[in-house]
Amino acid sequence: MSDQNPLAKSLQLLWEGLPDPEKGPKPKLRLEQIVAAGIELADSEGLEALSMRRLAQNLGVGTMSLYRYVPSKTELLNLMLDAVVGPSPSRFSATDRGWREFLTTTAHEGRRLYLEHPWTLQANWTRPVLGPNSVADMELFMSGLLDLPLKDREKMSLATALDSYVLGAVRQELLWLNAAAESGMTDEEFWTHQLPTLERAMASGKFPAMAALGDDTFDSSWDETFDLGLQLFLDGLESKIQRRKGTANRPDQAR
Amino acid sequence: MSDQNPLAKSLQLLWEGLPDPEKGPKPKLRLEQIVAAGIELADSEGLEALSMRRLAQNLGVGTMSLYRYVPSKTELLNLMLDAVVGPSPSRFSATDRGWREFLTTTAHEGRRLYLEHPWTLQANWTRPVLGPNSVADMELFMSGLLDLPLKDREKMSLATALDSYVLGAVRQELLWLNAAAESGMTDEEFWTHQLPTLERAMASGKFPAMAALGDDTFDSSWDETFDLGLQLFLDGLESKIQRRKGTANRPDQAR
DNA sequence: GAGTACGCTGTACGCCGTACGGTGCACGCA
DNA sequence: TGCGTGCACCGTACGGCGTACAGCGTACTC
Structure with missing residues (x-):
C-alpha cells in the first residue's frame, strides 16, 4: 500500500x-x-x-x-x-452544440491556455501527469464525443492528435513571439534584420519556388494559420463520419 | 554592412x-x-x-x-x-508522386527526424532560425505543392500547420517514452503503477464517460495515432481542393 | 627580426538544485 | 504539569552550470 x-x-x-x-x-x-x-x-x-x-x-x-x-x-x-489544465466553463457549455462546435471550442481553449502559460510547453518535459484535472479534461472530451460513430480507441487517438496540433501550433507561435521579444526588437525590426539575408538567398537562384512566392506569403497571422489547420482537421473528421454513416448506422459496426 | x-x-x-x-x-x-x-x-x-x-x-x-x-x-x-533539418532524398523523390504522397512523406520524415533528435523539441526554444537548411526545407515544400489550387499564403499556413501537428505529436510521444525510461521502469510497469490510482478515480463516479470506455481504449500505438491525425488532416485538405476545383479552374481565382 | 593579431585556456563569479544536520516548537502522554 | 518526541524551518555547503576576463604563446606581416 x-x-x-x-x-x-x-x-x-x-x-x-x-x-x-x-x-x-x-x-x-x-x-x-x-x-x-x-x-x-x-x-x-x-x-x-x-x-x-x-x-x-x-x-x-x-x-x-x-x-x-x-x-x-x-x-x-x-x-x-x-x-x-482542466475543463473550462465554455467547453462544458459547448458539449451540447454538436461535436464540431465542441472540438473547435476545445482547440481554442487549449490554445488560450498554452498561450497564457507558455511554461507548460517547456516544463512538462519530464512526465505526462495523470492528475485529477487532466483526467477531468479527458472526461469532458469523451463526453463531448459520445454519439460520434467512432470506437473509443479512435476517440482517444483523436484527442491526442488534436492536442498535438494545438500544442505544436502554439509552440511555434511562442517561438516567434519570444524571438522578437528576446532580441529586444519589435516583430517588424526582427524581420527587417532577416530580410537582407533571405533576399540574398533568393537571388542565388537556389530556391526558385521560394523566390516565386507572392509578397503576402508570410503575412498570415497566427490566428489565421491556426484556424486553417483546425478546419482541415475537422473537415477530415467530418468526411470520416459521413463515410461511417453511409456504410453502417450502428456505431459499433464501424470498421 | x-x-x-x-x-x-x-x-x-x-x-x-x-x-x-x-x-x-x-x-x-x-x-x-x-x-x-x-x-x-x-x-x-x-x-x-x-x-x-x-x-x-x-x-x-x-x-x-x-x-x-x-x-x-x-x-x-x-x-x-x-x-x-533539411530535405531528405525520399522527400525529393516524393515530389512527383502527387501532393498527398508528398505531404505524407514529409510528415513521416519530420516525425523520424524529431524522434532521432529529441533535443530539437527542447532546445529551439530561443529562436526560429532561418538557416540555409531550413530555407531549403521550405523550398522543397513549396515546390512539392506547386500545382495545388491554393494561394501562396495558404500554402505557407499549411506548411506551418502540418509541422505543428508533427511537432506536437512527437513531443507527446517522447513525453511518454521518457517518462517510462526516466523512472527506470518498463512501459508496462509504468502503467501498472498508475492503474490503481486511475481505477480509484473511475470508481468514484466522477468520471462516467471515462469509466464507460472499452478496455482497449488506451492501446493505440503512437504510429496509429499519428497516422489517424495525419489522415484527417489530409482528408480535410482533399475536400478543400475538391471544393476549389468545383468553383474555379484557375488557381488564382481561388477564394 | 620585430610587432601584432589572434587562438587557447585557467581562474573566478554568480547562478542553479538539493543533501545534510542543527534548532526550537507544539502536541501526546505520564 | 512536565517532558519526550516528531516535525517544521533553514543556514551551510557541494558539485554542477554558462561565461567574463586576462595572461600566454603562436605564426603571420612587414
Missing part, C-alpha cells in the same frame, strides 16, 4: 495532497500556496525565473523549507501543470 | 560560417566539428548532458576555447538545429 516508489509518491501528492500532520509545529505554508506562487512566477517572468530560491523568497520562507512540501522541483512542475 | 546586432552575427554564422583568419595561430577546430560533436552528444545522452565543459572535453580542448567559435551556447543550439 505505502509504496516506496517515487511515482506513487507523486500520484499521491496530485490526488490527495499532503497528509496534515498532528505532532510538530504548524506548517507556515500550504501546498497550494506554493503551487500558485510557482504558477504566478512562471507566468509573469518565464520558466527560467522560477528557481527554488526565488520562489522561497516570494513566499517569505527559507529556500529549503519548500522541500518540506515538495520532493523536488520536477514534482512541483508536475503539480503546477495539473493545476493549470 | 557589418552590423553590431547579435542577430546579424547569428545569421552570418549560419549562412557564411566563420571567416578564416590570416594572422594568428591556426585554429585547432572547425565550426562544423563543434556542431557535429554537439549533435552527437545531445543525441546519445540527451540535451541535459550537453554542457560546454562536456563538449569541450569530448573535443579535447579547454572549455573556453569553444567561445572562439560560437558566441554562446544558445547560438550553438541554433547551429545544431539548422544542421539537422
Whole structure:
C-alpha cells in the first residue's frame, strides 16, 4: 500500500495532497500556496525565473523549507501543470452544440491556455501527469464525443492528435513571439534584420519556388494559420463520419 | 554592412560560417566539428548532458576555447538545429508522386527526424532560425505543392500547420517514452503503477464517460495515432481542393 | 627580426538544485 | 504539569552550470 516508489509518491501528492500532520509545529505554508506562487512566477517572468530560491523568497520562507512540501522541483512542475489544465466553463457549455462546435471550442481553449502559460510547453518535459484535472479534461472530451460513430480507441487517438496540433501550433507561435521579444526588437525590426539575408538567398537562384512566392506569403497571422489547420482537421473528421454513416448506422459496426 | 546586432552575427554564422583568419595561430577546430560533436552528444545522452565543459572535453580542448567559435551556447543550439533539418532524398523523390504522397512523406520524415533528435523539441526554444537548411526545407515544400489550387499564403499556413501537428505529436510521444525510461521502469510497469490510482478515480463516479470506455481504449500505438491525425488532416485538405476545383479552374481565382 | 593579431585556456563569479544536520516548537502522554 | 518526541524551518555547503576576463604563446606581416 505505502509504496516506496517515487511515482506513487507523486500520484499521491496530485490526488490527495499532503497528509496534515498532528505532532510538530504548524506548517507556515500550504501546498497550494506554493503551487500558485510557482504558477504566478512562471507566468509573469518565464520558466527560467522560477528557481527554488526565488520562489522561497516570494513566499517569505527559507529556500529549503519548500522541500518540506515538495520532493523536488520536477514534482512541483508536475503539480503546477495539473493545476493549470482542466475543463473550462465554455467547453462544458459547448458539449451540447454538436461535436464540431465542441472540438473547435476545445482547440481554442487549449490554445488560450498554452498561450497564457507558455511554461507548460517547456516544463512538462519530464512526465505526462495523470492528475485529477487532466483526467477531468479527458472526461469532458469523451463526453463531448459520445454519439460520434467512432470506437473509443479512435476517440482517444483523436484527442491526442488534436492536442498535438494545438500544442505544436502554439509552440511555434511562442517561438516567434519570444524571438522578437528576446532580441529586444519589435516583430517588424526582427524581420527587417532577416530580410537582407533571405533576399540574398533568393537571388542565388537556389530556391526558385521560394523566390516565386507572392509578397503576402508570410503575412498570415497566427490566428489565421491556426484556424486553417483546425478546419482541415475537422473537415477530415467530418468526411470520416459521413463515410461511417453511409456504410453502417450502428456505431459499433464501424470498421 | 557589418552590423553590431547579435542577430546579424547569428545569421552570418549560419549562412557564411566563420571567416578564416590570416594572422594568428591556426585554429585547432572547425565550426562544423563543434556542431557535429554537439549533435552527437545531445543525441546519445540527451540535451541535459550537453554542457560546454562536456563538449569541450569530448573535443579535447579547454572549455573556453569553444567561445572562439560560437558566441554562446544558445547560438550553438541554433547551429545544431539548422544542421539537422533539411530535405531528405525520399522527400525529393516524393515530389512527383502527387501532393498527398508528398505531404505524407514529409510528415513521416519530420516525425523520424524529431524522434532521432529529441533535443530539437527542447532546445529551439530561443529562436526560429532561418538557416540555409531550413530555407531549403521550405523550398522543397513549396515546390512539392506547386500545382495545388491554393494561394501562396495558404500554402505557407499549411506548411506551418502540418509541422505543428508533427511537432506536437512527437513531443507527446517522447513525453511518454521518457517518462517510462526516466523512472527506470518498463512501459508496462509504468502503467501498472498508475492503474490503481486511475481505477480509484473511475470508481468514484466522477468520471462516467471515462469509466464507460472499452478496455482497449488506451492501446493505440503512437504510429496509429499519428497516422489517424495525419489522415484527417489530409482528408480535410482533399475536400478543400475538391471544393476549389468545383468553383474555379484557375488557381488564382481561388477564394 | 620585430610587432601584432589572434587562438587557447585557467581562474573566478554568480547562478542553479538539493543533501545534510542543527534548532526550537507544539502536541501526546505520564 | 512536565517532558519526550516528531516535525517544521533553514543556514551551510557541494558539485554542477554558462561565461567574463586576462595572461600566454603562436605564426603571420612587414
